[in-house]
Amino acid sequence: MIKNYFLVAFRNIKKHGVYSIINISGLAIGLTACFLIFLYVRFELSYDQFHTKLDRIYRLVTDIKTPSEVIKTGNTSWAFGPNIKPEFPEVEAFARVEKASLYVRNGENKFQEDQAFYADSTLFEIFDFKIVSGNPHTVLKDPLSIVLSETTARKYFNTTNPIGQTMILRDDTTVAKVTGVMKDMPLNSQIQADMFVSMSTRTQIFNKGIEEEWGGFGTSTYLLLKPGADPNQLTAKFPAFIEAKNGEQRKQSQMFFTFLLEPMKDVYLRSTRGSFQNGSIRNVYVFSIVAIFILLLACINFINLTTARSAERGREVGIRKVAGAAGSQLISQFMGESVILCLFAFILTLGCSYLFLPLFNKMAGKIISPGIFHQGFPILILLSTSIGVGLLAGIYPAVILSSFQPVTVLKGRFTSGHRGVTLRKSLVVMQFVISITLIIGTLVVYRQTNFMRSHDLGFNKDQMLILDTKNDPAKLAFLQELSNLNSIKSTSIGSAVPGGGNSGAYSQIENKQGDFQIANLDVYFVDYNYIPQYQMTMVAGRAFSKEFGTDTTQAMVINETAVHLFGYASPSDAIGRKFKQWGREGNIIGVVKDFHFRALQQKIKPLTMRMEPGRFNKITAKVQTSALPETIAAVENLWKKILPNRPFSYYFLDEFFDRQYRGEERFGKLFFNFAILAIFISCLGLLGLASYSTLQRTREIGIRKVVGASVFSIVNLLSKDFIKLVCVSILIAAPLAWFGINKWLQDFEYRVNIGWWVFVLAGMMAITIALLTVGFQAIRAAVAKPVKSLRIE
Numbered sequence: 018m019i020k021n022y023f024l025v026a027f028r029n030i031k032k033h034g035v036y037s038i039i040n041i042s043g044l045a046i047g048l049t050a051c052f053l054i055f056l057y058v059r060f061e062l063s064y065d066q067f068h069t070k071l072d073r074i075y076r077l078v079t080d081i082k083t084p085s086e087v088i089k090t091g092n093t094s095w096a097f098g099p100n101i102k103p104e105f106p107e108v109e110a111f112a113r114v115e116k117a118s119l120y121v122r123n124g125e126n127k128f129q130e131d132q133a134f135y136a137d138s139t140l141f142e143i144f145d146f147k148i149v150s151g152n153p154h155t156v157l158k159d160p161l162s163i164v165l166s167e168t169t170a171r172k173y174f175n176t177t178n179p180i181g182q183t184m185i186l187r188d189d190t191t192v193a194k195v196t197g198v199m200k201d202m203p204l205n206s207q208i209q210a211d212m213f214v215s216m217s218t219r220t221q222i223f224n225k226g227i228e229e230e231w232g233g234f235g236t237s238t239y240l241l242l243k244p245g246a247d248p249n250q251l252t253a254k255f256p257a258f259i260e261a262k263n264g265e266q267r268k269q270s271q272m273f274f275t276f277l278l279e280p281m282k283d284v285y286l287r288s289t290r291g292s293f294q295n296g297s298i299r300n301v302y303v304f305s306i307v308a309i310f311i312l313l314l315a316c317i318n319f320i321n322l323t324t325a326r327s328a329e330r331g332r333e334v335g336i337r338k339v340a341g342a343a344g345s346q347l348i349s350q351f352m353g354e355s356v357i358l359c360l361f362a363f364i365l366t367l368g369c370s371y372l373f374l375p376l377f378n379k380m381a382g383k384i385i386s387p388g389i390f391h392q393g394f395p396i397l398i399l400l401s402t403s404i405g406v407g408l409l410a411g412i413y414p415a416v417i418l419s420s421f422q423p424v425t426v427l428k429g430r431f432t433s434g435h436r437g438v439t440l441r442k443s444l445v446v447m448q449f450v451i452s453i454t455l456i457i458g459t460l461v462v463y464r465q466t467n468f469m470r471s472h473d474l475g476f477n478k479d480q481m482l483i484l485d486t487k488n489d490p491a492k493l494a495f496l497q498e499l500s501n502l503n504s505i506k507s508t509s510i511g512s513a514v515p516g517g518g519n520s521g522a523y524s525q526i527e528n529k530q531g532d533f534q535i536a537n538l539d540v541y542f543v544d545y546n547y548i549p550q551y552q553m554t555m556v557a558g559r560a561f562s563k564e565f566g567t568d569t570t571q572a573m574v575i576n577e578t579a580v581h582l583f584g585y586a587s588p589s590d591a592i593g594r595k596f597k598q599w600g601r602e603g604n605i606i607g608v609v610k611d612f613h614f615r616a617l618q619q620k621i622k623p624l625t626m627r628m629e630p631g632r633f634n635k636i637t638a639k640v641q642t643s644a645l646p647e648t649i650a651a652v653e654n655l656w657k658k659i660l661p662n663r664p665f666s667y668y669f670l671d672e673f674f675d676r677q678y679r680g681e682e683r684f685g686k687l688f689f690n691f692a693i694l695a696i697f698i699s700c701l702g703l704l705g706l707a708s709y710s711t712l713q714r715t716r717e718i719g720i721r722k723v724v725g726a727s728v729f730s731i732v733n734l735l736s737k738d739f740i741k742l743v744c745v746s747i748l749i750a751a752p753l754a755w756f757g758i759n760k761w762l763q764d765f766e767y768r769v770n771i772g773w774w775v776f777v778l779a780g781m782m783a784i785t786i787a788l789l790t791v792g793f794q795a796i797r798a799a800v801a802k803p804v805k806s807l808r809i810e
Contacts, residue, residue, distance in 0.1 A: 040322050041358055043701040044406065045365035047315025050694050052370050052389075052399050053377045054308035059395065060385040061301050064205045064285040064294075068145045070241060073109075074281035075248055077101075077238040078290055082273045085536035085582055085623075088521075091290035092234045093276065095220070095227045096262075098137070104258055107246035112137040112144075113216055113236045114208065116293055120487060120663060121212075122185040123173045129487070129664050130169075132211040135219040135236075143241045144208070150178050151197025160222055161186070162215040164197040169211040186214070193218070204384055207285045207294040231263040232272060232523070237293075239281065248278045270523065271535045299764055300684055306757075307688065310451045311695050312402070317444045318702030319359075320410040348416060355411025356404055363403035367396070380690070382683050442742060445703070449746035449783060450753070452699045455692040456779040457754035458761075464769045465762065466685040469678050472767060475612025476515055477552040480506075481637050481670035482652070483514055487663060488634040495659040496636055502655070504648040506639040509546035512632045515614045516674045520632075524625060525597040526575075526605075529584035533597065536582065540598070540625045541614070542632040548574070548609065550639060557588035558607030561628055569628045571603030577611045579623035598625065616677040620766040637670070696786065703739065703790045736791045743787045747780040754779075 031037075065071060077097065081088040098111045119133040140146070141153035148156060149167065156164050163184060167177045174182055174195075182195045193214065202209050220228045227233065242248060255276045259267070267273050279288060286298040370389045378384050389396065484499075486492040492510070500508045513519045522540040525533040541547075545568075548560040556577065561568045573596050577588060585591045588608035595604055611621045640648050649667070656665045721731060755771060762768045 037358070039701050039704065040319055041362045041365065043318045043698050044315045044359065044362040044403075045369060046694065046701075047311050047318075047698050048362060048366040048399065048403060049369040049373065050691055051308045051312045051315075051402075052366060052395065053373065054304050054311075054691070055395055055398070056374075056386050057377075057381055058301050058305055058308070060205060060383075061286065061296050064207055064296065065281060066205070067203055068281070070143065070145075071282050072280075073242045073244065073246075074143060075240045075242065075278040076281055076284055076288075076292075077240055078277050078279050079234055080275040080277065081234065081537060082275070083535050083537055084271055085534060088537055089290055090234055091279075091284075091288065091292055092236055093238045094231045094274075095233055095236055096229055096231045097276065098236075098238045099228055100262065101240070101258075105251060105254065107242055107251045108240050109243045110139045110142050110241040111238060112139045112142075112241075113238050114140070114293075115216075115219065115236045117214070118487070119212075119214070120187055121173075122662070123182075126173055127662070127664050128172075129666060130211060132209055134208070134210045134213050135216045136213045137216045139241075140213065143239055146202065146206075146208075146210075147200040149198050149200055150180050153197070156197030157213060157215040158217075159196075160215060160217040161191070161193040162196040162218070163193045164199055164213040165195060166199055166201045166211050168201050170195075170198050186218075187223070191222070207292055209294065231259075231266065232270065232274075234274075234521075240278070248280075252276070252278050272523065272537065297680070297684075299761065303684075303761065304687070304691075307455070307691050307695070310455065311691065311698065314448055314451055314695055314698045314702070316406050316409065317448050318698060319355075319406060321444050321702055348412075352408055352411035356407035359403045359407030359410075363400055366399065366403070380683060380687055382679065445739070445742045446746050446749070448699045448702060449743050449787070450750045452696050452786075453746055453750035453779055453783045454754040454757070455695050456782055457750070457775055458758055459689050459692040460775050460779060461758045461762070461769070461771060462685045462688050464775075465765065466678070466681050468769050469618075469681060469765075469767070470675065472613075474515065474674070475553065475610055478515065478670045478674055480639050480642055481514075481551075482640050482649075482667055483517075483670055483673065484636040484638065484652070484656070484667050486634050486636060486660065488632075489660050489663055491659050492633065492636070493630070495656065498655055498659060499636065499638055499652065502648070502651055504641045504644060504651065506641060507546060507550050508636060508638050509550045510544050510633045510636045511547050512540075512542040512629075512634060513614075514635050514637060514670055514673075515551065515612060516616060516670075516677055517635065519614060519624075522598050522625065526579070526583050527594040527596065529586075529590070533595075534583055536623065538579065538598075538623050538625050539614070540627065542629045543626050544628065544630075544633065547637075548626075550637060551612075553612055554610040556608050556610050558592040558605070560607055560609075565606075567603070568606070569630075570601060572606045572628065573598070573603060574607045574609055574626040575605055576609050576621070576624040578621050579625065580608055582623045596625075598627070601627065601629075618677075618681075618765060700786060700790045703787060732792060732796055736788060739787055739791045740784060743783055744780075747776075747783060751776045751780075 068074060076091065077093045078089070078091050079093050081090065095113070098113045102108045102111055113136070115135045117133045117135055118129060118131045121128050121130050121133070136157055138155065138158040140157060141148055148164070151164070156162060163186075165173070165179070170177050170179050173179070173184065177198055179195045180198070183192050184195065185191065186193045199213075242251070259274070259276065279290070284292050285294065286296045286301065288295070367389065374386060374389055378386070486495065489495075496508055496510055499505060519539045519541060521537050524536050524538045524540075526536065526538075528534040543561070545561050545563055548555070558574075560574065561572060565572065575591065580588050580591050583591065583594075591605050591608055593604055596602065609624075609626065613621060614624060615622070638652070652667070653665050656663075721734075754776070758771060762771070
């Protein structure tokens with residue numbers, strides 16, 4: 018019996034080759050896309066899941082309230098960690114982690130390690146970063162201790178066991194010792210460290226006394242709670258603890274902070290406070306929905322074509338029943354044939370996934386999987402899904418056909434009935450609702466991505482070469498020599514470049530009422546050339562000038578947002594007002610037009626700008642692009658001459674700023690490609706149904722042509738029903754798409770408006786796609802010779 022089912026299934030595949038190819042390929046394409054998205058979503062959800070104590074690990078975060086604002090940060094004060102364990106029995110261990118960019122030298126090997134971290138000695142007790150050499154309990158205990166990853170150990174020492182070897186940190190006088198080697202970080206870890214330096218190096222040597230600071234929020238603190246400890250009860254104890262430790266200082270500074278616990282498992286995808294790496298639960302949801310959509314489209318295609326062709330099997334069913342076949346046997350046969358087709362699609366899916374996974378990894382910007390055969394469980398899910406689709410697609414025709422009376426179908430009175438037609442129409446509408454929704458989504462995602470790239474940033478970022486001196490003592494000498502190069506148009510130096518980070522400063526600014534208003538403000542330290550070189554616009558007052566000697570110590574420039582924060586009606590009202598910031602006092606001399614000193618995803622915040630040469634480190638050189646390689650070579654030679662102990666590195670500001678939108682660009686490209694794939698699957702299904710519908714009406718078309726029907730009238734006859742279904746789909750899809758896209762846009766501080774024309778354009782595109790798909794078959798039928806259409810088999 019089973020052998021007979023396979024034989025009949027293969028005969029039907031061969032007999033209806035075109036429909037079988039459309040069925041199998043359409044389902045395989047949909048399953049491939051769904052499988053790749055599943056791997057992506059699974060990888061994103063797996064971040065930090067390898068930590069065996071993950072359910073007990075919490076990140077300590079802070080809400081900082083000033084008279085001006087509430088700042089929500091993922092960091093905490095330096096003093097909190099060391100003081101928390103003795104006070105709270107619920108805490109088993111704590112570890113502070115701070116990312117750093119360290120100059121590291123071993124012999125002639127010199128590197129600027131951007132993936133270096135300071136960490137407490139308890140790090141390896143809390144997190145499951147595997148130590149392969151050294152004692153995990155003591156490797157970070159002493160000052161000037163270093164733990165290297167295996168790859169970094171090979172880079173410096175050509176071995177994975179350099180225990181006891183020494184390295185130079187920061188300058189030629191600080192010698193650190195390698196005390197441990199760890200496995201390279203898993204790709205799904207938000208902490209991606211090439212080396213850990215003991216936190217005691219930071220707190221006892223580089224910044225002695227920092228552990229006593231309750232108001233300095235510069236480190237991430239992780240707590241491991243004891244089994245059974247309630248994080249909510251622990252959080253409720255923090256206010257009294259802070260009041261006892263720092264209550265008087267908080268009142269004096271008018272900065273009140275609240276400590277909260279954030280589950281480690283939520284930090285990567287769900288935290289809005291930032292971290293070492295951040296994903297987006299929004300993107301996970303979006304791609305999950307897209308995967309479901311694509312799978313639905315593929316299933317709808319399969320079910321539509323399977324049910325459409327079921328009418329041709331009526332006489333076969335009648336003969337089998339006359340021969341004694343039971344209804345259950347017929348149901349098993351039809352469902353078995355459907356499952357066999359899906360198994361073919363499953364095999365094809367494995368091949369497509371194998372071929373396209375490297376490209377998908379590249380588009381995703383990370384290795385979500387090294388290969389499909391590393392994924393046993395997902396492949397099992399894929400197989401189960403394929404079989405499930407086969408059973409679902411086969412159950413309707415199997416039950417309907419097996420219920421027919423043999424005498425009826427053998428007399429030729431069998432028709433598919435209104436139920437089959439209604440089902441297919443409903444499925445077509447569902448297909449195009451999904452396709453139109455994705456078209457609208459693609460248009461808006463493209464517009465938002467393009468808006469972010471082309472939006473006026475408030476400064477000029479073109480031809481800006483950035484050189485980070487890391488505050489090297491020879492930075493000003495290098496700046497002077499650099500400005501003498503013929504290919505350098507202008508130079509400036511500051512503590513940061515737009516989009517490249519900034520410092521927060523406890524500030525007191527005179528407000529509209531004449532009182533000193535306290536706020537924690539972003540601050541840029543810049544030189545005289547910084548504002549004019551970046552072509553920033555002064556809306557009131559003036560920029561820093563060498564004509565005023567007090568500008569280096571007693572002058573401040575603020576942005577327009579800061580003007581509003583302190584209650585001034587216009588920028589000119591803020592000129593001359595007093596300020597106090599980090600031990601400096603003086604007056605506001607100018608107001609700069611708001612510019613995006615952070616990524617466009619974030620709202621422009623109040624900014625202050627001052628001159629303080631001791632905090633300068635990033636040099637900006639505006640270069641001529643006519644001989645760029647020669648210019649870079651000249652800059653490098655100058656660097657090696659004046660800053661020989663520091664590795665030469667550079668980047669261009671426009672490229673750096675664009676990298677901030679890489680995540681959105683990747684999202685946009687992935688969304689676009691999957692949307693195109695979904696539309697293609699819809700077209701495949703529509704093409705199959707149009708072909709079948711045309712075949713069913715072949716004789717009708719021949720008779721119409723004999724009595725004088727035009728090609729246009731026949732094409733219109735065959736197309737209008739499908740176009741009506743597409744129009745119904747547009748009406749359903751428009752509000753659904755608006756709701757979803759509007760929710761997605763809420764995550765952007767600066768975003769495009771969803772104009773009515775987007776829905777009109779999407780509808781026109783859907784109708785055009787449907788016309789092209791259906792029209793191709795309709796025209797073929799319309800131009801065929803009537804004698805062929807009327808020929809009796």
